[in-house]
Amino acid sequence: MQYLLMIYQNEVDYAKMEAEPGQTMSPEYQAFTQSIISSGNYKGGDRLQPTTTATTVRVRDGKILTTDGPFAETREQLGGYYLIEAKNLDEAIGIAARIPSARVGSIEVRPIWQYNH
Amino acid sequence: MTPDAIEKVFRDEAGRALATLIRLVGDFDLAEDALQDAFAAALLDWRGRGAPANPRAWLVNVARNKVIDRIRRRRNFRDKEAEIVHAIERDAVGDEADDPVGFDDDMLRLIFTCCHPAFAPEVQVALTLRTVCGLTTAEVARAFLTGEEAMAQRLVRAKQKIRLAGIPYEVPGRDSLDERLRGVLTVIYLVFTEGYLATSGPELIRHDLAREAIRLGRLLLGLIPEAPDIKGLLALMLLHDARRAGRTDASGDIVLLEEQDRSTWNREQIAEGLALVEQALRVKGRPQPYTVQAAIAALHAQAPSYQETDWRQIVGLYEVLLRIAPSPVIELNHAAAVSMVDGPARALALVDSLAARGGLNQYDLLPAVRADLLRRLDRRDEARAAYRAASEATQLVPLKRLYARRLAELDLGS
Numbered sequence: 001m002q003y004l005l006m007i008y009q010n011e012v013d014y015a016k017m018e019a020e021p022g023q024t025m026s027p028e029y030q031a032f033t034q035s036i037i038s039s040g041n042y043k044g045g046d047r048l049q050p051t052t053t054a055t056t057v058r059v060r061d062g063k064i065l066t067t068d069g070p071f072a073e074t075r076e077q078l079g080g081y082y083l084i085e086a087k088n089l090d091e092a093i094g095i096a097a098r099i100p101s102a103r104v105g106s107i108e109v110r111p112i113w114q115y116n117h
Numbered sequence: 118m119t120p121d122a123i124e125k126v127f128r129d130e131a132g133r134a135l136a137t138l139i140r141l142v143g144d145f146d147l148a149e150d151a152l153q154d155a156f157a158a159a160l161l162d163w164r165g166r167g168a169p170a171n172p173r174a175w176l177v178n179v180a181r182n183k184v185i186d187r188i189r190r191r192r193n194f195r196d197k198e199a200e201i202v203h204a205i206e207r208d209a210v211g212d213e214a215d216d217p218v219g220f221d222d223d224m225l226r227l228i229f230t231c232c233h234p235a236f237a238p239e240v241q242v243a244l245t246l247r248t249v250c251g252l253t254t255a256e257v258a259r260a261f262l263t264g265e266e267a268m269a270q271r272l273v274r275a276k277q278k279i280r281l282a283g284i285p286y287e288v289p290g291r292d293s294l295d296e297r298l299r300g301v302l303t304v305i306y307l308v309f310t311e312g313y314l315a316t317s318g319p320e321l322i323r324h325d326l327a328r329e330a331i332r333l334g335r336l337l338l339g340l341i342p343e344a345p346d347i348k349g350l351l352a353l354m355l356l357h358d359a360r361r362a363g364r365t366d367a368s369g370d371i372v373l374l375e376e377q378d379r380s381t382w383n384r385e386q387i388a389e390g391l392a393l394v395e396q397a398l399r400v401k402g403r404p405q406p407y408t409v410q411a412a413i414a415a416l417h418a419q420a421p422s423y424q425e426t427d428w429r430q431i432v433g434l435y436e437v438l439l440r441i442a443p444s445p446v447i448e449l450n451h452a453a454a455v456s457m458v459d460g461p462a463r464a465l466a467l468v469d470s471l472a473a474r475g476g477l478n479q480y481d482l483l484p485a486v487r488a489d490l491l492r493r494l495d496r497r498d499e500a501r502a503a504y505r506a507a508s509e510a511t512q513l514v515p516l517k518r519l520y521a522r523r524l525a526e527l528d529l530g531s
Binding site: 001086088089090111 | 293
């Protein structure tokens with residue numbers, strides 16, 4: 001099965017933390033990414049630009065509506081994701097828990113829709 | 118065989134038969150439907166010649182064939198289905214009386230799947246009652262005081278999540294087993310506590326749920342005898358449940374521990390609970406919370422009367438609990454025990470400090486304990502106010518009646 005690991009955290013706090021010398025999670029992220037590439041779980045993943053660059057798209061009555069900003073106002077914003085292959089939810093949860101931001105934010109684990117053909 | 122006798126055999130075997138069927142067919146709904154078909158077949162087949170030597174294997178095999186029929190009848194029968202059918206046929210269950218297919222392992226798989234932390238606690242409880250205990254959806258709905266349709270929806274969504282999110286049908290590996298076992302024990306305890314002291318409704322005790330929880334505890338102990346704290350939990354449930362005949366009077370009103378007729382307590386069950394507590398206490402290492410609670414229940418069960426209870430030791434055990442599993446509820450119980458050793462004034466100070474920290478705002482037993490301490494200190498006006506607060510805080514009708522009785526006694530005495 002494939003899973004999308006979505007990384008939620010307060011992007012303002014995260015940016016502040018990144019600006020502090022020695023506080024950035026970048027080395028940890030690199031190590032984590034390398035480790036799931038080596039273990040064969042990695043399918044893809046990216047860091048996202050902050051929500052100030054986001055656009056939300058909706059379709060109503062067949063019309064495309066675009067709004068500035070993220071989909072909802074919450075304290076945490078989607079900051080990145082991993083698309084992983086895991087044999088079941090337990091493995092996916094285990095990997096999600098290893099994402100550095102799981103400590104300060106939340107990771108949503110969402111199964112990828114499987115099409116039968 | 119009468120239909121009732123057949124249904125009894127079916128009820129006893131259904132949990133394990135279902136657990137194995139789910140593994141064989143890889144789908145909860147398909148397995149449940151097929152087991153119902155097998156039950157209908159048993160009603161016809163067993164009536165004339167009685168139950169087979171191994172009814173569980175019989176049910177699994179008949180249900181398995183029903184699944185194959187169902188899959189073959191599907192209009193879009195394709196290669197994938199053919200593979201499933203082949204796999205199911207290959208895993209046929211022998212009719213021998215022993216356990217060639219690992220019914221026990223399957224039962225554990227089912228328990229761990231139903232108690233998976235990806236479900237909300239109340240969903241874990243509902244799923245366990247429905248599939249492991251074999252309660253009907255209507256019975257589970259009654260346990261939650263909710264409508265049958267709402268419960269059916271909730272169970273459908275839970276089973277969907279098992280399938281779509283890939284919740285594994287397996288016993289967790291060594292690295293997570295202890296933590297997952299604690300989750301299973303929590304579910305069993307939730308079933309029990311809801312049965313032992315319902316949170317709302319007209320009845321104080323729901324015997325059916327307490328019984329199911331004890332049955333689950335025995336089942337788990339049989340499957341994993343070395344499970345940490347399972348003996349403590351089973352002992353705790355047996356010892357509490359042993360007092361149930363004394364906990365209510367003929368009109369369904371609550372009888373507090375100090376006023377209970379101890380001759381009504383179930384001595385056989387107490388003996389079983391005491392033996393389990395002793396075994397659990399002998400396990401090396403840090404004391405486990407359920408075991409310590411069971412030890413407290415054991416002291417109550419052995420005491421000839423409320424006054425002659427070993428309160429000093431009970432206070433000590435609550436202090437252990439406050440160290441290993443602190444919670445406001447334990448603090449409150451500790452204070453109540455302290456009142457029996459050091460008097461109500463010291464206990465009241467503990468309760469008031471707990472209330473000041475705001476740890477138990479939603480908990481209706483705090484004003485009740487406070488009221489009782491104030492009554493014993495003869496501070497009547499404050500006691501009256503506290504009983505009124507306790508009455509407002511609870512949704513349980515028998516408790517409201519108890520507080521009304523206490524208020525009336527206070528008025529009489531003044």
